[in-house]
Amino acid sequence: MRDFPRTRMRRLRAHDFSRRLVREHRLTADDLIYPVFVLEGEQQREAVPSMPGVERLSIDLLVEAAREWVDLGIPMVALFPVVPTGKKSLEAEEAYNPDGLAQRAVRALKAAYPALGVMTDVALDPFTTHGQDGIIDDSGYVMNDVTVETLVRQALSQAEAGADVVAPSDMMDGRIGAIREALEDEGCPNVQIMAYSAKYASSYYGPFRDAVGSAGNLGKANKSTYQMDPGNTDEALHEIMLDLQEGADMVMVKPGMPYLDIVRRVKEEFRVPTFAYQVSGEYAMHQAAAQNGWLDLNAVMMESLVAFKRAGADGILTYFAVDAARQLAKND
Numbered sequence: 001m002r003d004f005p006r007t008r009m010r011r012l013r014a015h016d017f018s019r020r021l022v023r024e025h026r027l028t029a030d031d032l033i034y035p036v037f038v039l040e041g042e043q044q045r046e047a048v049p050s051m052p053g054v055e056r057l058s059i060d061l062l063v064e065a066a067r068e069w070v071d072l073g074i075p076m077v078a079l080f081p082v083v084p085t086g087k088k089s090l091e092a093e094e095a096y097n098p099d100g101l102a103q104r105a106v107r108a109l110k111a112a113y114p115a116l117g118v119m120t121d122v123a124l125d126p127f128t129t130h131g132q133d134g135i136i137d138d139s140g141y142v143m144n145d146v147t148v149e150t151l152v153r154q155a156l157s158q159a160e161a162g163a164d165v166v167a168p169s170d171m172m173d174g175r176i177g178a179i180r181e182a183l184e185d186e187g188c189p190n191v192q193i194m195a196y197s198a199k200y201a202s203s204y205y206g207p208f209r210d211a212v213g214s215a216g217n218l219g220k221a222n223k224s225t226y227q228m229d230p231g232n233t234d235e236a237l238h239e240i241m242l243d244l245q246e247g248a249d250m251v252m253v254k255p256g257m258p259y260l261d262i263v264r265r266v267k268e269e270f271r272v273p274t275f276a277y278q279v280s281g282e283y284a285m286h287q288a289a290a291q292n293g294w295l296d297l298n299a300v301m302m303e304s305l306v307a308f309k310r311a312g313a314d315g316i317l318t319y320f321a322v323d324a325a326r327q328l329a330k331n332d
């Protein structure tokens with residue numbers, strides 16, 4: 001007996017009602033984390049040329065803009081400070097200034113929207129004169145253990161400012177355990193850690209470095225002595241395992257679309273909350289193609305985001321968060 005025409009895969013695709021009924025994965029506003037760039041000053045708003053549609057905002061404008069994000073149901077923002085050159089140093093002391101830009105932004109957002117999740121970046125690259133994520137020795141090598149000490153101070157200052165989630169993105173060894181212990185000791189047991197566990201040494205971060213102004217500091221240097229080699233996959237599982245053992249609540253794979261295989265493996269292996277970062281270069285590619293009339297921006301944006309869900313991600317950090325949430329609200 002022949003299968004065809006008993007089995008016609010197109011039968012369920014023939015109508016909108018059945019396509020909706022059998023759809024396996026869906027994007028909702030609950031899946032989105034919005035990364036934002038914060039500027040010093042008041043009434044400051046700057047476009048990021050390599051990220052069309054993305055603006056750096058001073059804290060007052062950030063708080064104003066966040067009203068819409070909250071209303072759209074976006075659960076959390078991730079803050080990235082644009083640190084003035086004069087505040088950068090070799091040892092990144094500004095990173096743990098209790099009145100630093102990120103710390104003030106946390107306080108302002110939490111005061112205005114107590115229910116909005118606020119996540120902070122734990123890494124030194126916005127604060128170092130050389131643009132590396134840690135403290136370097138004479139040869140330029142990023143030193144692990146002294147860097148971890150500074151990261152702990154940075155994470156504590158963010159938690160004390162009211163951050164709900166601290167997110168170490170530096171890829172030093174042992175930092176999750178050190179930060180977890182410090183949070184426990186300092187009376188912040190409920191501050192969550194989202195670990196950038198499998199962060200690759202990627203060239204897709206270029207526009208982000210423009211946005212936070214670290215590209216010039218970094219120059220031609222790269223981050224291959226601490227971020228992962230794009231050729232590796234088992235190593236990502238090893239990294240995730242260590243971060244979970246050290247006390248991470250959520251783990252992340254970064255970049256996103258070129259690394260969906262890693263997201264899938266991580267989710268299958270560990271079954272813990274797993275996030276992916278659709279990074280600046282991925283955002284820029286979509287925008288550039290759309291500006292040329294080569295791609296339909298809204299359509300590829302939504303398709304790219306559901307792909308993360310399909311791969312197993314519980315949520316996505318994406319510069320498209322607000323546009324996607326607006327689109328979802330329209331379809332409701």
Ligand SMILES: NCC(=O)CCC(=O)O
Nearest residue numbers: 169204205208279280281
């Ligand atoms: N620690 C945060 C990043 O490095 C973001 C990278 C990007 O969006 O390209």
Ligand SMILES: [Mg+2]
Nearest residue numbers: 171172173239
């Ligand atoms: Mg690690």
